[in-house]
Amino acid sequence: xxxxxxxxxxxxxxxxxxxxxxxxxxxxxxxxxxxxxxxxxxxxxxxxxxxxxxxxxxxxxxxxxxxxxxxxxxxxxxxxxxxxxxxxxxxxxxxxxxxxxxxxxxxxxxxxxxxxxxxxxxxxxxxxxxxxxxxxxxxxxxxxxxxxxxxxxxxxxxxxxxxxxxxxxxxxxxxxxxxxxxxxxxxxxxxxxxxxxxxxxxxxxxxxxxxxxxxxxxxxxxxxxxxxxxxxxxxxxxxxxxxxxxxx
Ligand code: APR
Numbered sequence: 001x002x003x004x005x006x007x008x009x010x011x012x013x014x015x016x017x018x019x020x021x022x023x024x025x026x027x028x029x030x031x032x033x034x035x036x037x038x039x040x041x042x043x044x045x046x047x048x049x050x051x052x053x054x055x056x057x058x059x060x061x062x063x064x065x066x067x068x069x070x071x072x073x074x075x076x077x078x079x080x081x082x083x084x085x086x087x088x089x090x091x092x093x094x095x096x097x098x099x100x101x102x103x104x105x106x107x108x109x110x111x112x113x114x115x116x117x118x119x120x121x122x123x124x125x126x127x128x129x130x131x132x133x134x135x136x137x138x139x140x141x142x143x144x145x146x147x148x149x150x151x152x153x154x155x156x157x158x159x160x161x162x163x164x165x166x167x168x169x170x171x172x173x174x175x176x177x178x179x180x181x182x183x184x185x186x187x188x189x190x191x192x193x194x195x196x197x198x199x200x201x202x203x204x205x206x207x208x209x210x211x212x213x214x215x216x217x218x219x220x221x222x223x224x225x226x227x228x229x230x231x232x233x234x235x236x237x238x239x240x241x242x243x244x245x246x247x248x
Pocket of ligand 1: 027028029030031033034039040041108109126192193194195196197198218219220221223235236237238
């Protein structure tokens with residue numbers, strides 16, 4: 001396993017990056033940290049909203065019990081996001097999509113910053129904060145950046161809830177299966193800015209590695225995945241990922 005600080009890219013990784021044909025990138029909250037989006041964990045802390053741990057307010061039970069409180073939490077985060085921009089990590093990853101024969105970007109993030117940076121076909125395994133969906137007919141609707149959030153389903157009139165995967169819920173049908181299929185085909189897999197604690201997303205690098213992919217983690221902190229990686233880049237994604245685009 002190769003380790004590198006924030007100034008250098010190990011030769012083996014650079015070699016694999018330059019010869020790779022099929023690449024999968026899995027991102028988590030850390031890739032948006034330099035844009036100003038708070039992470040959930042990392043640094044020994046975890047997010048709290050009005051005295052409630054984030055995994056309580058962001059849960060299926062809370063939708064049942066108090067949908068307005070759930071909307072308050074997501075409205076707060078969405079309003080934060082309106083001012084924020086993609087950072088060099090998002091830009092570097094967007095740059096990669098046309099570099100490789102096959103490229104798959106899977107994100108646990110719901111912030112839409114990858115798309116804002118120009119990434120196409122982003123597999124959002126945890127949904128999007130920019131969408132709502134009907135509680136009964138499940139029809140999804142976009143939430144505008146400017147103006148009011150829709151309140152009722154246009155098709156059946158029932159209430160809308162955030163179209164994100166909450167704790168205690170399954171992932172959107174097909175998203176994970178597609179990601180797992182692409183992970184198993186890859187020859188290079190990057191894991192960027194995730195604590196790798198939340199499954200099934202955290203199993204994607206394991207699937208990639210088990211099928212022969214070279215696995216590289218990018219994170220200022222060690223995670224439970226680090227020992228499993230071929231390469232660990234210790235530092236901030238916005239500082240490290242652009243270094244890979246510099247062809248030596
Ligand atoms: N660059 C790279 N990684 C970073 C940076 C940075 N600038 N800053 C922080 N990190 C790392 C932290 O060290 C931590 O390991 O990003 C990771 C963020 O971990 P979490 O907050 O646990 O976020 P994530 O792994 O995406 O959480 C998974 O859990 O809360 C649910 O649904 C939510 O999608 C989320 C899922």
